[in-house]
Amino acid sequence: MSGEDSSATPRNAVVVGAGLAGLLAASVLAGADYDVTIVERDRLPAGPDARAGIPQAHHTHLLFERGETGVEELLPGIRSELREAGAVSLGLPGDLEWVGPAGVIPRFPSRRTVLSCTRPVLDWTVRRRVSRDPRISFREGARAIGLETSAGAVTGLRLRCGDTSEVIPAALVVDASGRSSAAPAWLVDAGFPAPAEETVDAAIAYTTGLFRRTAPVPGPARGVYLQVSGTSLPRFGIALPVERDRWIVAVGGLRGHEPPTDQEGFAAFAATLASPALAGFLAGAVADSPLRGFRPPGSRRRHFDRTARRPEGFVVVGDAVCTFNPVYGQGMTVAVRQALALRGVLTDHGTGPGFTRRVQRAVAAEAAGPWKIAEAEDLRHPGTRGGHRTPLHRLQHAYLDRVQRAATADVTANYALLDVLALCAPPTRLFAPSVLFSALRHGGR
Structure with missing residues (x-):
């Protein structure tokens, strides 16, 4: 569907999705003097609580050093705010009991860092900071249903709120609505081709819970990371400190090695991993939350950067472009880098002709390397579907x-x-x- 609305101005922008990718994109656009509306289908919690729109919110999330420094560059001081909220910085590899596919990784002096906290704390801290910007407003409980276009350019976003529909005028729409994004259908409805897609599915499943230690953690390590040890026993486990003196612990496996979701089965599964470190950790811990299982869909990359025709003023970022196997912990760091790429294009080229294609190519470039890493590793396993060996x-x-x-x-x-x-x-x-x-x-x- 296309239409025309004369009230749209070059400095009105809409971001779909109030997750990390959407919040950072909104902050970048506000910094470029846009008045930004963030459209979110959920009702956002008033504190660091999980919400339905992020089904993996109860599971382990990592922000690698490259992502942490990027967030700090976009939102100066946010690193301190995250630490005040309880986020824990871990040195890599020195702070981990780490067993890779080839065996135990020595605790060499740490070269990199990773920030560990629960996803609700990360989202809440960033959202609280972004919401202070007077150029940014939120529309909660509203579902984006399509684009308004005219003469090959975006003029607004169509919403549905309950039984009513409306259009928010905008000359720039950023879709950061995540894995469930309907952007390809929006393009087709507006008369443009859908992007090509590729998928790789290693059929991962994992179970996660929060725990408290009843005794000090044994040994010098501050975390446990047991990678998939091979095709014969494709199982993994991780335990990391998070806010409020708790630990987030997850075990998982690939197709045929799905973990149970009861405490006894969880501990028994941990005992089958390549190292006894995680089972030993659980022996001195008590549950602080229910165990939750999750089976994410396979990894998917959409090539919005390669479409022959696309509406000027429509950009797609984050998981709406590319989702990864969660075991590699890449998603949030990639989202941060894509926000920096958006800012770079705005700074270097402005929003003149070709802006949309430049941004989409820059966003795709940030996902390309991580995709190659994840795809190559997933294709090791005979049960993986999709991809091209x-x-x-x-x-x-x-x-x-x-x-x-x-x-x-x-x-x-x-x-x-x-x-x-x-x-x-x-x-x-x-x-x-x-x-x-x-x-x-x-x-x-």
């Missing part, structure tokens, strides 16, 4: 196996692997001469 993947897997083995003995390979996993370096970092030498020297079986 190629001889190149087999070579990559063989080389990465050597790097992972080297990372259990040599700091050069360890730091390079950590830089890539934490999204502080592109995958090509693993092919640097020093890493190649380490893989050859230390990566034998």
